[in-house]
Amino acid sequence: MSGRYLLRRLAQVVPAVAAILITAFVVIHIAPGDPVLALAGQHGDAAYYAFIRAKFGLDRPLPEQLLVYAASVVRGDLGVSYVHGRPVISVVLERLPATLLLMTTALIASSIVGIALGVTAARRADRPADLIVRIAALVGYATPSFWLAQIAALTLALGTGWFPVQGITDARQAWTGWRYAADVLHHLALPALVLAINELALTTRLIRTGVLEALATDYIRTARAKGLPERAVVRHAFRNALLPLVTVIGGRIGMLCTGAVLVETVFAFPGLGQLLLSSIQTRDVPVLLGLFLLVSLAVIATNVVTDLAYAWLDPRIRYE
Amino acid sequence: MNNALRTPGGVLGLTLTLAFIALALVAHVVAPIDPFASVGSPLTPPSRTYTLGTDDLGRDVFAGIVHGTRTSLTVAFAVIVIASIIGIPVGAVAGYRGGGVDDLLMRGTEAVQIVPRFFLAVIVIALFGPGLDRVVFVLGVTSWPAIARVVRAETLSLARREFVDAAHALGARTPRILIRHVLPNAVPTALVVISLNAASVILLEAGLGFIGLGDPRSISLGYLANNAQRFLRVAWWMTLFPGAAIALAVLGLNLVGDALSDLANPRRSGRTA
Numbered sequence: 001m002s003g004r005y006l007l008r009r010l011a012q013v014v015p016a017v018a019a020i021l022i023t024a025f026v027v028i029h030i031a032p033g034d035p036v037l038a039l040a041g042q043h044g045d046a047a048y049y050a051f052i053r054a055k056f057g058l059d060r061p062l063p064e065q066l067l068v069y070a071a072s073v074v075r076g077d078l079g080v081s082y083v084h085g086r087p088v089i090s091v092v093l094e095r096l097p098a099t100l101l102l103m104t105t106a107l108i109a110s111s112i113v114g115i116a117l118g119v120t121a122a123r124r125a126d127r128p129a130d131l132i133v134r135i136a137a138l139v140g141y142a143t144p145s146f147w148l149a150q151i152a153a154l155t156l157a158l159g160t161g162w163f164p165v166q167g168i169t170d171a172r173q174a175w176t177g178w179r180y181a182a183d184v185l186h187h188l189a190l191p192a193l194v195l196a197i198n199e200l201a202l203t204t205r206l207i208r209t210g211v212l213e214a215l216a217t218d219y220i221r222t223a224r225a226k227g228l229p230e231r232a233v234v235r236h237a238f239r240n241a242l243l244p245l246v247t248v249i250g251g252r253i254g255m256l257c258t259g260a261v262l263v264e265t266v267f268a269f270p271g272l273g274q275l276l277l278s279s280i281q282t283r284d285v286p287v288l289l290g291l292f293l294l295v296s297l298a299v300i301a302t303n304v305v306t307d308l309a310y311a312w313l314d315p316r317i318r319y320e
Numbered sequence: 321m322n323n324a325l326r327t328p329g330g331v332l333g334l335t336l337t338l339a340f341i342a343l344a345l346v347a348h349v350v351a352p353i354d355p356f357a358s359v360g361s362p363l364t365p366p367s368r369t370y371t372l373g374t375d376d377l378g379r380d381v382f383a384g385i386v387h388g389t390r391t392s393l394t395v396a397f398a399v400i401v402i403a404s405i406i407g408i409p410v411g412a413v414a415g416y417r418g419g420g421v422d423d424l425l426m427r428g429t430e431a432v433q434i435v436p437r438f439f440l441a442v443i444v445i446a447l448f449g450p451g452l453d454r455v456v457f458v459l460g461v462t463s464w465p466a467i468a469r470v471v472r473a474e475t476l477s478l479a480r481r482e483f484v485d486a487a488h489a490l491g492a493r494t495p496r497i498l499i500r501h502v503l504p505n506a507v508p509t510a511l512v513v514i515s516l517n518a519a520s521v522i523l524l525e526a527g528l529g530f531i532g533l534g535d536p537r538s539i540s541l542g543y544l545a546n547n548a549q550r551f552l553r554v555a556w557w558m559t560l561f562p563g564a565a566i567a568l569a570v571l572g573l574n575l576v577g578d579a580l581s582d583l584a585n586p587r588r589s590g591r592t593a
Contacts, residue, residue: 015427015431016430016431016434019431019432019434019435020434020435023435023440024443027440027443027444027447028447031447031448032447032448038447138329138571138574138575138578139567139571141574142519142567142568142570142571142574143563143567143570144523144526144527144530144545144563144566144567144570145527146526146527146530146545146563147545147559147562147563147564147566147567148563150545150548150549150552150559150563151559151560151563153552154552154556154559158552158553254434254436254437254438254439257436257438257439258436258438258439258524258527261438261531262527262530262531265530265531265549266549276442276531277531277532280442280446280531280532280533281532283446285443285446285447288439288442288443288446289443291439291442292436292439292440292442292443295436295439296434296435296436296439299434299436300434303434
């Protein structure tokens with residue numbers, strides 16, 4: 001990967017961020033009513049609205065307002081949540097760790113299991129094991145995450161009592177140290193499992209197709225012709241099958257955030273989903289806008305990271 | 321139809337999709353009662369009178385699912401119409417003209433592709449109030465990039481073929497070449513993306529309904545699942561059936577997409593899950 005590739009890829013971040021900021025700005029301004037309501041929420045008083053008007057320059061021409069808005073967002077100032085009485089950024093950051101924990105766990109679990117299932121299916125193409133994996137993947141991909149969460153809560157939590165129904169820690173016990181970590185893991189298990197299933201289905205399909213396509217190429221024929229054991233042949237094919245997975249994970253981060261929000265809602269998991277839900281109920285638009293901007297930036301950042309990872313993994317990739 | 325749609329997956333997908341479309345079209349015949357009307361005693365389990373039970377207000381769950389399916393499919397259809405109206409011309413022009421026009425259109429496509437559709441829809445509903453029209457609009461103007469990209473890729477490869485040169489030599493103008501010669505050949509590949517897009521829109525619409533942002537005037541599958549959440553412990557049928565309907569509709573569209581994808585790339589036929 002050349003330094004030039006890195007620079008050109010990073011330069012593309014600017015128009016992407018601009019597009020997101022303009023989208024948010026346009027939505028605020030075409031919404032019915034005063035744009036100050038979108039930036040300050042519906043619960044302020046006259047003095048507070050006057051303060052926000054001055055802060056975002058709402059009495060100036062539109063292009064100037066856009067610049068003021070963009071400048072404050074870029075500085076990390078996403079406005080103030082009147083409901084919480086604090087800056088939006090601090091409200092959002094407070095909830096972020098729980099969601100990140102959930103998403104990372106789900107992503108790691110789905111990648112490991114998905115790769116294993118995908119390779120297994122490809123090695124037994126069109127035989128019963130392959131068929132079962134393919135059907136399971138199709139069903140898993142079609143299932144709405146919130147419904148799967150409800151079914152899991154109904155059976156594995158309420159039915160068997162193996163897992164807690166809601167929250168991230170046991171409200172009756174204040175554990176510390178290892179007991180605390182074990183408690184969190186216990187609460188994390190079901191939401192992470194549910195969130196992982198959609199991703200798992202996609203990973204399995206991609207790896208299976210990728211390995212099958214790689215197995216049909218000349219370099220694999222060469223590997224077989226020189227007598228490599230089948231395990232080694234599959235390992236050769238597998239490396240190339242990983243490439244599309246990297247790109248797809250980058251493109252899926254927005255969907256993963258959506259899934260996390262919905263799953264958190266079912267399990268009352270105290271992350272961004274709970275924040276989204278309560279902000280909808282209190283019409284706390286500044287927080288909703290903050291969440292939109294945060295997820296958008298996460299998408300942009302992940303796209304850059306996966307593109308760079310891709311270029312690093314595959315030296316043939318050049319930016320023209 | 322072609323062979324790819326005769327595989328078990330293709331047949332199942334087509335059957336499911338057509339069944340759901342039929343259900344949506346004749347919803348008032350299959351379930352003639354108002355899905356909002358209280359018809360029985362609250363929280364009745366599935367029985368002969370109420371096939372799928374009743375909810376907390378004594379409303380028939382079956383009627384809710386039938387009319388909710390109609391809402392889901394109407395939204396999905398309207399969204400893919402808007403997305404196609406934007407995506408197909410953008411892709412065709414970008415692929416055919418190439419150069420600076422292509423660069424500009426593709427940068428725009430990439431920018432729109434970044435937008436997290438669910439979160440944007442949440443803001444729009446929070447600011448504009450709930451309603452199917454704005455859900456359709458927001459999802460429509462953000463769902464076209466995938467369509468534009470495949471149409472562009474197809475146009476790029478088709479534009480270099482001899483039959484396009486021949487049309488040129490006969491004096492056909494660019495719009496005519498695109499509409500009569502290039503786009504018809506791009507249809508199978510575009511349909512793959514369109515059917516997968518419809519599936520994801522159904523899931524997004526259900527997700528919005530589930531967090532309470534559905535249109536209160538029309539019943540939706542997401543709303544049913546949202547309402548079921550509070551009665552998880554006492555009324556499993558309120559949870560099970562609406563979600564299953566969503567999953568089956570989405571599965572059908574995904575299977576159709578897979579079958580069409582095999583049709584568009586015969587070399588990979590049977591090689592995609």
